[in-house]
Amino acid sequence: MTVLQEPRTESHARRYGAGFLVKLALMAVVDAFGVYVLWAAWVAESWIILGAMLAMLVVVNWVYFSRRAVPLKYVVPGLVFLFTFQIFTIGYTGWVAFTNYGDGHNSTKEDAVTALLAQNERRVEGSPALPLTVVSDGDELGFVVVQPDGTTAAGDAEQPLEPVEATVADGTVTAVDGWEVLDRQQIIARQGEVTDLRVPVSDDPNNGSVRTQDARTGYVYLPTLVYDDGADTMTDTVTGTVYTPNDDGQFEAADGSTLDVGWRVFVGLDNFTTAFSDSRYAGPFFQIVAWTFVFAFASVATTFLLGMFLATVFNSPIRGRKIYRTLLILPYAIPGFVAPLLWSGLLNRSFGFVNQVLLGGAAVPWLTDPWLAKLSIIGVNLWLGFPYMFLICTGALQSLPSDVLEAAKIDGAGRLRTWSSVTMPLLLVSTTPLLISSFAFNFNNFALVYMLTGGGPRFEDASVPLGHTDILITMVYSVAGLDGTAPKNFGLASALSIVIFVIIATISAIAFKRTRSLEEIN
C-alpha cells in the first residue's frame, strides 16, 4: 500500500523533474497556438471563435496543471477534437436547417442592401468619361475633374461640382487651389472612402453624381434604387415602387414582386415541411428509400459473407497464404473515390473492358439498365468492401480461444457443427458493432453512387432528376441543388441530412441493443 501511496503525495505538478519540463514545453506550444488564434479572432472580429478558444485554453491549462483532474488528462485532447470537428459541425448543420440559407439568401441583410444598391446604380446615358483626381481638404475627400470642354471643377460629398482653377497636365489635374492632391498611396489607404464617395453634379440630385471605381476616371451615375434607413424600405426611383422586408428575407412590393438579392432568416420548420410536401418527389422518394435500405443491407451482407468465407479459408494453413492475403487486401488500398471511377470505365457498354474483353464484345448495359445498374453498384461495393471484412474476420478468428474449439472437438462436433455453433457466434460478438457501423457507412455511401452511376439511369416516370440507383444522400444532393440542377438550398439540404441522421441513429441504436444479447454467449 505504501508503495502505491508514495507517488500520489508527489504529483507531477510538484515534482519539477524532466517529465514536468516536457509537459511545460508542450503546454507552451499549445498556449502559443491558442494565443495566436485568439489574436487572429480578435483581428477578424469573430467573437464566437474567440470565446470558444478562450474557454478551451482555460480548461486545457486547468486540466494539465491541476492534480484533481487526472482522468480528464487522458480525455481532454479527444474532447477538444470532438468539439471542434463534430459538435461544431452538427450544431452548424442544425442551425442552417432552420434558416433559408441558399441561392438568393446567401448572406446578411446588410450585405443584401449593399449589393442591391451597388447593382442598381446606372451610368447616366451619354454622360462623358471625366478624367478625375482625388483630392482632400483635411479629412474631407473630394474629386477634381476635367470636363469635356477643358474646364476643371471640384466638389465633395456635400458640395456639388464647382469650377476651380487647377493645373492640368496630360489631361488630368495635378494641382488645385484649396485642395491637396492625394498620391496613389494615400488613395489606396482610403480606397473604401474613395469608391463610396458621390460628388453631386449640381444642386439637383436628379442630375446624378460623379463616382469613380479606379481613381482615374469618373462617370456620372444615378441610383435606380434608394434605401431608406429609418423606414427600412427600398424605393425604385424610376417606377416609385416601395419594397418592404418580408418574412422570407427579401424586399417585397405591394404587388408581391421581390428584389433579387435576399438574406438569411430563420424559417422555423419550413425546410422539414417542404421536404415532404413537394408532390413531385412523393413517388421517387419511396423507391429511393427502399433501394437505400436494400443497398445498405446487401452491401453489408455480401461483403461480410465473402470476407468471412475467405478469412476462414485462409485461416487454415495453406501454402503461400501470406501472399494470397496481401493480394486480397489490395482493393482496400485503392482510394474509394478512384475505384468507382475506374469501374465506371470498365463497365461502359460499348468500350468497357468487361464487355469488350471478358464478354467478347457483348453490349451488356451494366450501368444504364435499372436492374443491372443496381447489381453493378452492389458488385463494385463488394469488390471495394470485402477486404475490410476479410481483415477484421481474420483478426477475430485468430483471437478465438482455442480451448473452446478443443472442447467442441472432444465433444465430437464435426467441422460444420463447430463452425455454426462455436466459431460463428463468437465471431459475431466481435464483429457485429463493425457490421452496424458498416451499415451506417453504406447507407450514406455517396462517393460510390455519385462516381459510378451518378444515380442513373433516370426514373422515366418521375418529374425530378433522380434515378434508379440514387440513395437518400445523393437525392439530398440533387434536391438541394448542390449538383447545379436546381437553385441551391443549403437549409433544405441540412434539414434532410438531419432526417437521414435520425433514421441511421435509430437503426444503430436498436441494433446495438440487440447485440447485447449476443454478448451473453460469453
Place this chain on the structure above:
Amino acid sequence: MRRSILLASALVTTLALSACGSDDAAEPAEGSTDDATATEGEDAGDDMATGSLTVWVDETRQAAVESAAEDFTAETGTEVELVLKPFEDIRTDFIAQVPTGEGPDVTVGAHDWLGELITNGVVAPVELGDTTPQFEDVAVEAFTADGAVYGMPYAIENIALIRNTELADSAPATWDEAIAAGEDAGTKYPLLIQTGVEGDPYTYYPFQTSFGAPVFEQNEDGSYSPEIAMGGDAGTAYAQWLAEQGESGALTTDITYDIAVEAFAKGQSPFIVGGPWMLEQFADLDLAIDPIPAAGDEAAQPFVGVQGFYVSAQSENALLANDFLVNYLSTEEAQTALFEAGGRPPALTAAADAASSDPIVAGFREVGAEAVPMPSIPEMGSVWAFWGVTEANIISGSADPAKAWDKMIADIEGALDS
C-alpha cells in the same frame, strides 16, 4: 499546491508570450523602417503601403494573368496574389466565401454564372467606360444584366464543325450533306459528336436552333426571359430528327468527349463538332473550321460562352481591383497573352483581329459571330437537369421522341415553378 498551479501558469504564459513576441517584435520594426524609408524616397516604401490584390485563376490563365500582374505591380507597387483553383470549383467557392469576407477581390469566371452571382449579391458592377466599344459586342452583352456590366470579358468561345481536310475537301452546307460526305470518306464514323448517356445539349444546341427551337424566349436586347421556348412543333420536329438519326446510327450515346476526340485524332472521321479546347489533341492534323451544318430549315446557332473577370461585391480593394481589370487586363497586350495561354479567341476586338491571322481562330470567330450567348439566368440550372438525359433517351431509342420531349418541357416548367 495552488501556488504551484499559479507558478506553472505564469511560466507557461511567459513562454507563450515570448514565443509570440518574436512575431510582435518584428512587425513594429518593419513598420518603423518603412516610415523611415518613406521619408527618404517615395519609391522605397511602395511595397508596404500600396495594398495587395487577391485574384483567383485556374491553370490555363495563370501564366497570362501573372504577366499582366507583373506590369501592374511594376507600375503601381501593388502586389497581386494569384490563387490557383480548379475552374469548376470557383463558382461555388466564390458564392460561399465572398460573404465571409475571405473571398478574393477578383476571380476569373464564365458569363453564364452571372445570374447566380447577382442573386447571391456577391458580384459588383464594373464600369468599362470608354473601353466598352473596344470589346466585341457579344462579349459585353454576355456580361450585362439589367443594364449593368458585371465583368471584364477576355475570351469568347464557341463550337464549330472541325474538318479534317485530308478526308473531306469542302464544307458541308447541311447535315445530310455532312453525313453523305462522311460516308464517302469511308471512315469508321461519318461525323463525331460527343453525347454520352447523360446527353450533351450544349454541343447539340446548333442542331436544335436549326429547327427554330431556342431554349428560352429572348428579349429585344438579347437577354433571356425565363419562358421556355423549345416546346411546340419546332421542338417536336427536333426530337423526331434526334430519334431518326439515333436509329440510323449517325448519333449514338456511346460517343463521349474522350472517345470522340480520340477517334478524330486517329483520322476515324472527317468531321467533329467541337471547340478550340480540342485542338491541342489534333496538332498533327490539317484542319479547317466550318459553320455547323443545319439539320432543320433555319440557321444553326451554337451557344457562345464568354470568359471574363468578376469583382467581388465585398472586396476591400475594389479600387485596385477595378484599376487592374479596366486599365491592365483589358489592354491588347494582356488579352493577347491570355489568348496565347488559353487558346480562346480574345474578347477585345483589336486582339481578336490580331489573333485572326490564324485561319483556325478566324474560323471559330466567324461561326461565333452567328452564335447566341448562353443564357446566364439562374433558371438555366433546372433546364440542364432534364435536357441532356431526354435527348440521350430519344437518341438511344428508349423513349418516344414526341412524348419524351413534351414531358421534358412539363418537368422543366414544374421545376421552375417550385
